[in-house]
Amino acid sequence: AQSVTQPDIHITVSEGASLELRCNYSYGATPYLFWYVQSPGQGLQLLLKYFSGDTLVQGIKGFEAEFKRSQSSFNLRKPSVHWSDAAEYFCAVGGSSNTGKLIFGQGTTLQVKP
Amino acid sequence: EAEVAQSPRYKITEKSQAVAFWCDPISGHATLYWYRQILGQGPELLVQFQDESVVDDSQLPKDRFSAERLKGVDSTLKIQPAELGDSAMYLCASSTGQGNTGELFFGEGSRLTVL
Numbered sequence: 001a002q003s004v005t006q007p008d009i010h011i012t013v014s015e016g017a018s019l020e021l022r023c024n025y026s027y028g029a030t031p032y033l034f035w036y037v038q039s040p041g042q043g044l045q046l047l048l049k050y051f052s053g054d055t056l057v058q059g060i061k062g063f064e065a066e067f068k069r070s071q072s073s074f075n076l077r078k079p080s081v082h083w084s085d086a087a088e089y090f091c092a093v094g095g096s097s098n099t100g101k102l103i104f105g106q107g108t109t110l111q112v113k114p
Numbered sequence: 115e116a117e118v119a120q121s122p123r124y125k126i127t128e129k130s131q132a133v134a135f136w137c138d139p140i141s142g143h144a145t146l147y148w149y150r151q152i153l154g155q156g157p158e159l160l161v162q163f164q165d166e167s168v169v170d171d172s173q174l175p176k177d178r179f180s181a182e183r184l185k186g187v188d189s190t191l192k193i194q195p196a197e198l199g200d201s202a203m204y205l206c207a208s209s210t211g212q213g214n215t216g217e218l219f220f221g222e223g224s225r226l227t228v229l
Contacts, residue, residue: 004156036220043118043205043220044157090156101147101170102218104156 002027004093004105012111013081021076021108023091033074034092034102035065044090050074061085086112116140118221120206126227132194135224139188139208145169147218148181148191151203160204163189196228 003026013019025031032051036044048059055067065076074091088109092102119138127133139146144165149157160179162170165186174181178197183189193200203225207218 041222041225043222044207044218045220046217049217092156101159101162104158106154106156 002093002103004091004103006089006091006105006108008108009106010109010111012113014113015083016080019076019078019081019085019110021089021091021110023074023076023105024072025074025091025093026072027093032094033065033067034094035059035063035074035076036090036092036104037061038088038090038107040087047076047089081110081112083112083114086110116219118206118208118219120204120221120224122224123222124225124227126229127196128229129198130195132192133196133226134193135191135204135206135226137189137191137206137221139206140219143208143210143219144186145209146183146189147207147209148189149205149207151205151223153202157205160191193226196226198228201226201228 005024007022034049035047037047038044047063048057048065050057050067056064058064063076063078065074067074088107090107091105094102118140121136125133146163148160150160151157160174161181163183166183179193181191203223205220205223207220209218
């Protein structure tokens, strides 16, 4: 069955520190992978996506993610966190065989300390 | 910038009452999704439309939930009767409909509280 696991429910980092949010997926075919961000009370905004090609993808707001097929992972990184990055982050997986359905992880809440 | 519009943003109702949510996708987007997000969890797909046709409603509790997209544009999600466990954020999203090569654009959601 398709699934996404985000092992860290809550992460706290200091402003200016680096960040890595973990995502592991289970998918029978070639996955399409996404990271979305959700500010409190808001909808979801796409940060970046991976379909094929270069396994290191760049997104908006200085985020990047690396696809590692051998580890079934798609971890999100940012070299220097800003206070405005505090939000909830969701990893999602979909596949080329369907019409756009995404399966989301449970999310990781990021808190940024001044 | 084009956005997905949803209303109402907040709805408080008593159990056994009927509630309805409305979504207007980005113009030209053929695919429309309704997701439910329970507090502390990721969004879960309830129903997916391609134009006016339902593509996937396998996770929609059909005894109390219904969804329609009559003209293939805006959509309504209805719950009747509402139960305490329906308290959640209901998110609408749209995409161009070209499979997963496209991004899903989400609205701000409708937060439902059932008392």
